């Protein structure tokens with residue numbers, strides 16, 4: 177590998193491996209602050225699954241509601257703007273959904289678009305973790321493309337899910353959260369994200385949207 181290749185691989189790993197996961201954590205906490213009854217349910221579940229304050233959850237099946245909240249957050253607030261670019265086959269092009277795409281055309285899929293498709297999701301704009309509970313909820317996860325799909329699927333997906341499970345269960349089990357500015361609860365994802373951030377969906381106003389009061393729960 178050339179120095180440039182090594183530099184480029186490292187940049188991808190750092191950007192793809194950090195912002196994506198931490199943005200999901202911030203968004204999970206924001207959704208739970210907007211929906212206090214859901215926060216109470218997650219915390220009740222975690223205190224039953226983890227009786228000792230310092231315990232960490234490694235088995236996601238012990239906290240199905242937290243996992244449903246994480247999946248619903250990633251459905252509505254994609255961590256990356258889309259599937260990364262693909263070239264249509266250089267010699268023959270490709271026909272997709274009845275449309276011919278000429279050779280060499282750069283194509284990008286919209287992960288957020290798939291997650292808001294009304295043919296797949298009932299009330300697609302609504303934050304409703306219940307859709308990922310029980311056997312039907314488990315089956316519905318097949319419609320998510322959070323980590324893309326196919327040969328270029330995110331290689332860090334299992335690490336990301338483990339980080340989300342361990343960190344969110346620990347902080348939500350041990351601490352109470354409160355918004356600093358209750359008005360920020362009204363902000364909208366599509367105006368909240370930073371438009372110059374092309375790979376991950378970073379926050380335009382982190383001082384407003386990512387700061388919360390935190391206190392020990394017991």
Ligand code: HEM
Pocket residue numbers: 188189192193194196197200255256258259260261287322323324325327328329330331332333335336
């Ligand atoms: C919630 C967290 C994450 C999400 C939502 C996410 C999502 C994605 C998506 C959508 C892609 C594009 C795949 C494509 O073009 O088809 C991608 C690529 C990638 N991700 Fe992740 N990712 C996450 C965490 C991580 C972590 C923790 C790592 C590594 C430590 C990682 C490493 C990578 C790398 C190296 C690529 C490029 C793969 C390639 O070009 O073949 N990601 N990720």
